[in-house]
Amino acid sequence: MPTERPPAILVLHGARGDLSRRFVLPALAALAEADLLPPDWALLGTGRSDMPDEDFVEIVRDTLADHPAREAVVRRARFTADVTRDEPGAMPELLDDLAEELGGAPHVVHYLAVPPSAFARTTRALAAHGLHRGPGTVRVVYEKPYGTSPDSFAQLDAAVHEVLDEDQVFRIDHFLGKEATQNLHVLRLANELFATVWDREHVEQVQIDVPETLDVADRAEFYDATGAALDMLVTHLFQVLAEVAMEPPDVLDAQHLAAAREEVLAALRPIDPAEVVLGQFDGYRDLDAVADESDTDTYVAARVWVDDDRWRGVPFLLRTGKRMAADAQQVTLVLRRGRDTLLGGEVAPGRLTVSLAGDGAIQLTTTVKRPGPVPALALGTARLDLDDVSGGDPLPPYASLLDDVLRGDRSLFPTPVALEQAWRAFAPVLGDDRPAPIVYHPDTWGPEEADRLAAPSGWALP
Numbered sequence: 001m002p003t004e005r006p007p008a009i010l011v012l013h014g015a016r017g018d019l020s021r022r023f024v025l026p027a028l029a030a031l032a033e034a035d036l037l038p039p040d041w042a043l044l045g046t047g048r049s050d051m052p053d054e055d056f057v058e059i060v061r062d063t064l065a066d067h068p069a070r071e072a073v074v075r076r077a078r079f080t081a082d083v084t085r086d087e088p089g090a091m092p093e094l095l096d097d098l099a100e101e102l103g104g105a106p107h108v109v110h111y112l113a114v115p116p117s118a119f120a121r122t123t124r125a126l127a128a129h130g131l132h133r134g135p136g137t138v139r140v141v142y143e144k145p146y147g148t149s150p151d152s153f154a155q156l157d158a159a160v161h162e163v164l165d166e167d168q169v170f171r172i173d174h175f176l177g178k179e180a181t182q183n184l185h186v187l188r189l190a191n192e193l194f195a196t197v198w199d200r201e202h203v204e205q206v207q208i209d210v211p212e213t214l215d216v217a218d219r220a221e222f223y224d225a226t227g228a229a230l231d232m233l234v235t236h237l238f239q240v241l242a243e244v245a246m247e248p249p250d251v252l253d254a255q256h257l258a259a260a261r262e263e264v265l266a267a268l269r270p271i272d273p274a275e276v277v278l279g280q281f282d283g284y285r286d287l288d289a290v291a292d293e294s295d296t297d298t299y300v301a302a303r304v305w306v307d308d309d310r311w312r313g314v315p316f317l318l319r320t321g322k323r324m325a326a327d328a329q330q331v332t333l334v335l336r337r338g339r340d341t342l343l344g345g346e347v348a349p350g351r352l353t354v355s356l357a358g359d360g361a362i363q364l365t366t367t368v369k370r371p372g373p374v375p376a377l378a379l380g381t382a383r384l385d386l387d388d389v390s391g392g393d394p395l396p397p398y399a400s401l402l403d404d405v406l407r408g409d410r411s412l413f414p415t416p417v418a419l420e421q422a423w424r425a426f427a428p429v430l431g432d433d434r435p436a437p438i439v440y441h442p443d444t445w446g447p448e449e450a451d452r453l454a455a456p457s458g459w460a461l462p
């Protein structure tokens with residue numbers, strides 16, 4: 001119950017930045033609205049330079065203009081300059097004062113909403129001034145990407161573990177916080193109908209498809225150094241793959257779920273660059289902050305394989321890109337055909353589709369008799385919108401994950417082993433064999449070369 005929760009302080013590093021404004025502050029407001037915050041809590045924003053509390057309050061007020069809980073956040077908001085390794089500034093003293101005001105031994109959450117290049121430095125700076133420990137628990141949240149290669153991942157992980165115990169570390173992958181992603185377990189484990197077909201005997205291919213119409217003009221500098229494969233594939237799409245393909249854990253707790261995801265990623269065959277298509281939308285190089293010769297991928301499609309007993313031989317097709325023809329976040333299990341023909345017609349493969357977008361939806365497409373006097377077949381689709389489920393009160397993914405951090409629930413956070421395995425499987429695409437991005441027209445489905453990856457059934461979208 002919220003009332004039993006100890007006081008908490010959220011130290012939001014990079015509080016004036018894009019992520020803080022678009023996701024973290026709204027998540028805090030959503031938790032306040034849902035009465036999921038402890039009775040006593042405080043928000044301490046930080047940045048490389050100081051600003052008066054009143055100025056930060058105005059930022060928060062402006063950011064949360066549409067949130068009913070705006071004033072509840074505003075009245076708890078303070079600001080100070082971030083610590084550096086050599087210079088503690090006012091933060092240690094402010095945290096002591098806040099702890100005294102809030103009473104007890106507050107949980108302190110340091111949320112690093114700063115560029116990845118600042119993760120290790122900020123972690124060391126916290127430790128240099130003893131802020132990685134406290135009378136209450138101290139947790140540190142890392143944004144993605146947590147490394148951009150196997151080596152940089154290993155270096156960051158070593159730097160973090162020099163200072164923090166693993167149970168203090170929360171690496172955000174907000175696709176794991178989506179309602180529908182969490183529903184994948186329940187759908188499969190609670191329903192024999194689905195549990196019995198969740199394997200290579202019944203599934204012809206799995207597609208995890210996240211096309212976006214979104215441009216990258218407002219974050220071109222970050223994007224040009226990252227690209228679609230690092231921004232989305234090795235992170236969100238691999239984690240969703242792990243959720244889909246995992247062996248059913250005995251218990252849906254942090255330890256069992258993390259182990260099940262790790263096992264899938266360990267069984268992921270290193271990607272063959274010949275099974276990867278990269279793309280770049282026409283006009284990308286004209287964006288400010290993008291080099292004229294940039295070969296950054298704004299699109300990636302890949303066929304990957306999970307070499308375990310459940311999935312051996314079943315292709316997992318992953319696709320995502322910017323400036324594409326539509327927005328979707330869709331997991332599709334393409335089922336094997338039953339009998340080839342029936343009533344003189346061909347039986348199409350059935351499909352189970354889980355939409356991860358918004359509050360989520362589940363869709364079952366199956367062969368049925370076409371209504372009418374003539375015996376014939378048709379495809380029919382039944383859809384369940386998850387927010388229609390009675391008693392439902394979905395939280396946005398960032399709110400859900402922030403709530404988990406405050407409660408210390410690590411079920412939906414990638415472990416270092418999982419990330420190490422993800423990097424191992426992805427590494428071949430980072431080398432000399434990386435395919436050159438193929439130019440595609442904006443508002444399309446990307447390079448046609450990706451169609452061969454999904455043969456024979458083709459992509460479920462469009």
Ligand SMILES: NC(=O)C1=CN([C@@H]2O[C@H](COP(=O)(O)OP(=O)(O)OC[C@H]3O[C@@H](n4cnc5c(N)ncnc54)[C@H](OP(=O)(O)O)[C@@H]3O)[C@@H](O)[C@H]2O)C=CC1
Binds near residue numbers: 017019143145
């Ligand atoms: N924006 C998004 O949609 C998403 C972002 N992320 C991740 O979230 C994190 C923050 O992203 P975003 O807010 O877009 O980034 P910003 O570029 O907006 O940076 C956030 C803040 O970090 C501070 N900052 C900038 N450079 C440095 C530095 N070298 N050292 C320390 N602090 C610095 C700045 O605050 P000040 O000037 O006040 O010091 C800035 O406002 C990144 O790791 C990003 O990858 C993840 C998913 C989506």
Ligand SMILES: O=C1O[C@H](COP(=O)(O)O)[C@@H](O)[C@H](O)[C@H]1O
Binds near residue numbers: 212214231232
């Ligand atoms: O992390 C990221 O995710 C978004 C997609 O997130 P969602 O909120 O629409 O689920 C993506 O656009 C962005 O490039 C990436 O950094």
